[in-house]
Amino acid sequence: MKRRIASIIGVLALSALVFTGCGEDSTVSKVGTAPDGSEVAIEKATIKYMDDTVKGGYKTVSTEELNKWVEDNKDMVIIDTMPSDNFSKGHIPGAVNAELPKTGMADATDEQKEAFIKLLGSDKSKTVVVYCGFVGCARSDVGAVLAKEAGFEEVYRVPxxxxxxQEAGYEVEK
Incomplete structure (x- = not known):
């Protein structure tokens, strides 16, 4: 009888772990990555991001790794592709601003392309890091593609x- 009760308790404990997200904080009622529970939207943005990366021929750098690069004063150019009013509210330390269209390369004007390329400088071996607002934003893809087309070898996009x-709690510059 005691053995049977112990087995039932074991099964209940295992079930509790499985149904609460494999041991994650049980006070969180949602399961998944998206704050609003829309895992489909995150999946869609992720697939597009991955496809763009392959097509564009550039690399990806995580927020955590980029923070290490910033702390180590790595020789690189970081470009924020968001509108200037967004940039002025806070950006990654050392970043410069070149607004690019959120809809993709087809909507980039010659002036935007030229301004972006000018910020890259002339050293084609220098590391270039491009970012925008979030995973589903295409502005950074436009910048990464422009940098690759201009002949830069080490081009990274921050997903x-x-x-x-900001969610990671890293320093922002204003």
Missing amino acids: GGGVAW
């Missing part, structure tokens, strides 16, 4: 952009 940077 979570400025939102992930």
Whole structure:
């Protein structure tokens, strides 16, 4: 009888772990990555991001790794592709601003392209990091593609952009 009760308690404990998100905070009622529970939207943005990265021929750097680069004063150019009013509210330390269209390369004007390329400088071996607001934002893809087309070798895009940077609690510059 005691063995049977112990087995039932074990099954209930295991079930509790499984149904609460594999041991994550049980006070959180949602399951998944999206704050609003829309895992489909995150999946869609992730697939597009991955496809853009392959097509664009650039690399990805995580928010955490970029923070290490910033702390280590890595020789790089960081470009925030959001509108200037967003940039002025807070950006990754050392970043410069070049607004690019959120709808993609087809909507980038010659002036935007030229301004972006000018910020890259002339050293094609220098690391270029491009970011925008969040995973589903296409502005950073436009910048990464422009940098690759201009002949830059080490081009990185930050998936979570400025939102992930701030959510991680890293320093922002104003």
